[in-house]
Amino acid sequence: xxxxxxxxxxxxxxxxxxxxxxxxxxxxxxxxxxxxxxxxxxxxxxxxxxxxxxxxxxxxxxxxxxxxxxxxxxxxxxxxxxxxxxxxxxxxxxxxxxxxxxxxxxxxxxxxxxxxxxxxxxxxxxxxxxxxxxxxxxxxxxxxxxxxxxxxxxxxxxxxxxxxxxxxxxxxxxxxxxxxxxxxxxxxxxxxxxxxxxxxxxxxxxxxxxxxxxxxxxxxxxxxxxx
Amino acid sequence: xxxxxxxxxxxxxxxxxxxxxxxxxxxxxxxxxxxxxxxxxxxxxxxxxxxxxxxxxxxxxxxxxxxxxxxxxxxxxxxxxxxxxxxxxxxxxxxxxxxxxxxxxxxxxxxxxxxxxxxxxxxxxxxxxxxxxxxxxxxxxxxxxxxxxxxxxxxxxxxxxxxxxxxxxxxxxxxxxxxxxxxxxxxxxxxxxxxxxxxxxxxxxxxxxxxxxxxxxxxx
Amino acid sequence: xxxxxxxxxxxxxxxxxxxxxxxxxxxxxxxxxxxxxxxxxxxxxxxxxxxxxxxxxxxxxxxxxxxxxxxxxxxxxxxxxxxxxxxxxxxxxxxxxxxxxxxxxxxxxxxxxxxxxxxxxxxxxxxxxxxxxxxxxxxxxxxxxxxxxxxxxxxxxxxxxxxxxxxxxxxxxxxxxxxxxxxxxxxxxxxxxxxxxx
Numbered sequence: 200x201x202x203x204x205x206x207x208x209x210x211x212x213x214x215x216x217x218x219x220x221x222x223x224x225x226x227x228x229x230x231x232x233x234x235x236x237x238x239x240x241x242x243x244x245x246x247x248x249x250x251x252x253x254x255x256x257x258x259x260x261x262x263x264x265x266x267x268x269x270x271x272x273x274x275x276x277x278x279x280x281x282x283x284x285x286x287x288x289x290x291x292x293x294x295x296x297x298x299x300x301x302x303x304x305x306x307x308x309x310x311x312x313x314x315x316x317x318x319x320x321x322x323x324x325x326x327x328x329x330x331x332x333x334x335x336x337x338x339x340x341x342x343x344x345x346x347x348x349x350x351x352x353x354x355x356x357x358x359x360x361x362x363x364x365x366x367x368x369x370x371x372x373x374x375x376x377x378x379x380x381x382x383x384x385x386x387x388x389x390x391x392x393x394x395x396x397x398x399x400x401x402x403x404x405x406x407x408x409x410x411x412x413x414x415x416x417x418x419x420x421x422x423x424x425x426x
Numbered sequence: 427x428x429x430x431x432x433x434x435x436x437x438x439x440x441x442x443x444x445x446x447x448x449x450x451x452x453x454x455x456x457x458x459x460x461x462x463x464x465x466x467x468x469x470x471x472x473x474x475x476x477x478x479x480x481x482x483x484x485x486x487x488x489x490x491x492x493x494x495x496x497x498x499x500x501x502x503x504x505x506x507x508x509x510x511x512x513x514x515x516x517x518x519x520x521x522x523x524x525x526x527x528x529x530x531x532x533x534x535x536x537x538x539x540x541x542x543x544x545x546x547x548x549x550x551x552x553x554x555x556x557x558x559x560x561x562x563x564x565x566x567x568x569x570x571x572x573x574x575x576x577x578x579x580x581x582x583x584x585x586x587x588x589x590x591x592x593x594x595x596x597x598x599x600x601x602x603x604x605x606x607x608x609x610x611x612x613x614x615x616x617x618x619x620x621x622x623x624x625x626x627x628x629x630x631x632x633x634x635x636x637x638x639x640x641x642x643x644x645x646x
Numbered sequence: 647x648x649x650x651x652x653x654x655x656x657x658x659x660x661x662x663x664x665x666x667x668x669x670x671x672x673x674x675x676x677x678x679x680x681x682x683x684x685x686x687x688x689x690x691x692x693x694x695x696x697x698x699x700x701x702x703x704x705x706x707x708x709x710x711x712x713x714x715x716x717x718x719x720x721x722x723x724x725x726x727x728x729x730x731x732x733x734x735x736x737x738x739x740x741x742x743x744x745x746x747x748x749x750x751x752x753x754x755x756x757x758x759x760x761x762x763x764x765x766x767x768x769x770x771x772x773x774x775x776x777x778x779x780x781x782x783x784x785x786x787x788x789x790x791x792x793x794x795x796x797x798x799x800x801x802x803x804x805x806x807x808x809x810x811x812x813x814x815x816x817x818x819x820x821x822x823x824x825x826x827x828x829x830x831x832x833x834x835x836x837x838x839x840x841x842x843x844x
Contacts, residue, residue: 263641321593328589332580337646342576345638349572350594352634356627357597437733437741444732444768504728508784510695511722512742514714645696 207406210399217389217396225389234301239389241294243397245316248291251284251401252319255326256351259344272412274340277347278330279408283401285323291316318357322350430517431524434509438496438525448499449532452492456537459484464544471546478607481541482599485563487588488533493570494587496522496529497578506578510644519639523571523632530567534559547610554618555609561621561628562602568628569594572635575642598624647692647792647822652701654687661687662842665701669838671791674823676833679842685826686724686796688842692824693722693794707791716792718744723785724796724826731770735761735780738769742784755783759809774801782810792822799829811835 221239228235258277265273295313296306307313329346333339382390442448463480472480500506509518538559541547549555570591577587605620647670653663661684669675677685690696692703694716705711707719729738739752756762759779769777778801785795793814799807807829814823814835825832833839 263638318593318596321596325590325593328586329576329580332577332583332586336579338579338642341641341646342579345572345641346576346590348638349631349634353569353594353597353631433741437730437737440737441730441732503731504726505730507695507724508727508729511693511717511727512784514717 203406207399207403210396210403213392213399214396217393220389220392225386226383228386231302234298237294237298237301239393241291241298242390243394244287244291244294245312246394247397247401248284248288248316248319250398251280251287251405252322252351252354255281255284256347259347259351262340262344263348272409274344275412276405276409277344279405279412281323281326281347283404283408285320285327287397287401288316288320288323292320315357318354322354326350427514427517430513431521434513434517434521435524438521439528441499442496442525448492448495449529452488452529452533453536455491456484456488456533457540459487460537460540460544467545469546471548474610475603475607477545477547478603478610480545481538481547481559481606482562482603484541485534485537485559486566486595486599488537489530489563489566489570490588490591492529492533493526493567494574494577496525497574501578501581515640515643516636518643519572519575519636522575523567523635526567526571526574527564530563534563549610550612551609555606557618557621558602558605558609561624562598562606565598565602565624565628565631566595568632568635569598572639572642575639579642598627647703647705649692649703650701652688652691652698652703654684654691654696655699663700665840665842667838667840669822669824671820671822672818673838674818674825674836676836676839677824677826677842678828678833678839680828683842685842686726688840689722689724689794689796689824689826693717693720695722705792719790720792720794721785721788721790722794722796723781723798725800727781727784729769729777729780729784732768734768735765735783738780738784739787742787744788755787758813759783760806775803775806778802779806786813786817791820792824794824796826797828798825799827799832807831 217239221236225236225239227233228238255277258273258280261270262273262277292313295316299308299313300306326343326346330339330343333342336342463484471477500509513521542549570587573591573594574587576590577583580586601620601624648668649665652665654661665688667675677688679685687696691698694703694705694713705716705719711719733741735756736752739755743752752765753762756765759782761776761779761783764772764776769780772780778798782795782798785793799810802810811831823836825836827833
């Protein structure tokens with residue numbers, strides 16, 4: 200078994216460990232109490248949403264820059280990363296609004312981070328619509344990649360803008376009293392393990408999607424050889 | 427290169443002028459939307475912030491009705507291969523961008539006065555208002571021109587253009603709404619920071635689109 | 647112009663493979679084969695409008711020309727090259743002419759292909775044969791050293807074919823001419839031939 204498979208399959212152990220740690224081992228936070236445990240899911244989900252987006256963008260750049268076609272299927276890989284990322288983004292929004300409801304009393308109030316994640320979600324939706332509209336055209340991979348690159352490069356402008364327009368109502372101060380994120384040792388370790396677990400889960404899913412795509416292509420190739 | 431752009435632009439203007447339906451549809455949409463809003467208000471003016479939001483919504487949707495046409499038409503009529511044999515892809519992008527800027531100017535020149543007239547908008551700072559409308563329009567055009575090419579390649583499926591434009595246009599619309607509202611609300615000195623930001627953003631997106639356009643328009 | 651091991655697939659479907667040839671200035675080549683054998687695809691690859699899935703095409707004038715610039719010295723026309731309905735023949739010539747076209751040059755082309763009477767008529771009102779004549783004029787217009795013609799005599803009447811064949815014969819020296827056709831009269835115009843779809 201190759202190293203890659205060992206790493207990817209370690210998600211079977213690390214994910215349950217992260218869940219057990221989040222619910223049983225980590226202590227509750229001072230203000231939020233037991234509800235603070237949603238952090239061990241929300242933060243890793245948000246991290247993977249952004250990671251998947253950046254991975255798709257970088258793969259797209261490589262796809263277009265690779266003029267001699269040394270790599271194949273990079274655009275499909277970018278697509279798989281984006282579609283997995285979209286699921287994670289939706290989960291981020293859901294867990295985020297639950298957390299917001301608990302700590303601020305409302306599900307949604309357009310603070311900078313919520314706005315950013317919604318924009319990422321919109322970009323994912325737009326990209327996936329574009330891909331599906333381009334089905335059966337030869338240029339699908341290149342056009343999809345061009346769109347992701349444009350979107351990825353526009354995003355920093357936006358992240359730069361949002362806090363200037365809306366005051367930061369959100370985030371960090373709410374976990375503890377002293378207006379900084381204070382996490383004790385066990386909370387930090389749990390959060391670290393959870394982030395690792397979700398990153399592995401993302402890689403694991405994308406890897407499976409890539410393998411399915413390769414198998415599909417092989418099946419179609421064989422089918423066309425026969426006819 | 428310059429002569430190619432001029433040839434192509436002259437051709438597009440001629441073709442479009444002879445079948446004016448794209449601009450007519452966009453303008454008709456803008457007029458209907460403005461009149462419908464005005465009718466619904468029953469003569470009571472909205473607060474400035476709301477007026478600004480409505481103005482930009484009308485501009486956005488009118489633009490979405492028309493800006494993709496210049497590429498979609500080439501694909502619809504099967505003329506895109508002739509276009510490609512006759513000019514380079516760089517010239518195609520730049521000439522279509524210029525065409526869309528002209529299209530946008532016409533749109534703004536009709537929508538804005540109409541809107542001000544029918545919705546009883548009281549503009550306190552007229553020059554900043556005009557500048558903020560123009561830079562917003564410029565940015566919308568700069569961002570969506572390459573997206574229009576993508577839509578044309580997908581067979582011109584109507585709502586797709588709006589779907590893929592919206593996330594990239596959010597910063598532009600957002601800033602424009604805020605800065606336009608500011609020009610309606612106060613006579614005080616207006617900084618042009620937002621407008622400079624939008625100009626920089628448009629320039630940046632245009633440069634990037636120029637680089638990416640060949641991947642979108644040329645067949646693999 | 648040289649082609650080495652060309653192959654092209656659309657999606658998973660292989661159109662052709664192992665195409666090898668070279669043509670020099672003054673030579674001509676006919677591509678023949680049944681419908682669907684990939685004649686148009688091959689011609690579009692040679693014009694730089696498509697990329698081969700594997701293999702390589704090179705254009706050498708004084709030196710090897712990058713692919714982006716092939717269309718500068720190539721006249722291409724084919725069934726999918728459609729003129730604009732809203733423009734007249736003369737406006738098309740003005741649009742497609744890379745150099746400022748002298749009125750006399752445009753007129754001589756229009757007269758030669760019997761379109762002079764219709765030069766100010768919009769293409770919308772053209773018959774399919776007249777459109778075909780216009781498309782041929784547009785391919786020849788810039789006097790390119792390479793001519794790639796996909797089914798050039800489609801929709802032409804006997805007289806139109808005659809004009810076209812005489813014209814090709816008159817300009818062939820110093821040019822590379824590649825024609826996709828299934829018309830035996832046209833095959834006789836060519837020096838060499840490639841048969842696809844076997």
